[in-house]
Amino acid sequence: MNKINPNKLLLSKWTCTSPQQKEKHFIVTQLIRNEEDTVIECVLEAVINKKQYIFPWQKLTSREDWQHGWK
DSSP: OOOOOGGGOTTOEEEEEEEETTEEEEEEEEEEEOTTSOEEEEEEEETTTOOEEEEOGGGGGOTTTEEESOO
16 A cells, blocks of 8 residues: 555645556646645646546555656
8 A cells, every 4th residue: 555645645645556648647736725724635636648637636546556756
């Protein structure tokens, strides 16, 4: 499991271990926060085609799916 501080995710780089449609490298472009200013979701942008995906930041903790940095 990747240890992550959600407040430091902005502009971090990630590699998907099972790429879909050649989208392997991603960068966190935005953090979505709730009313208490807690990070609840992040926006990942695929480097190859600039397509954006929104999902809970906790998904990045899975080493089976994500690696920190571009590998």
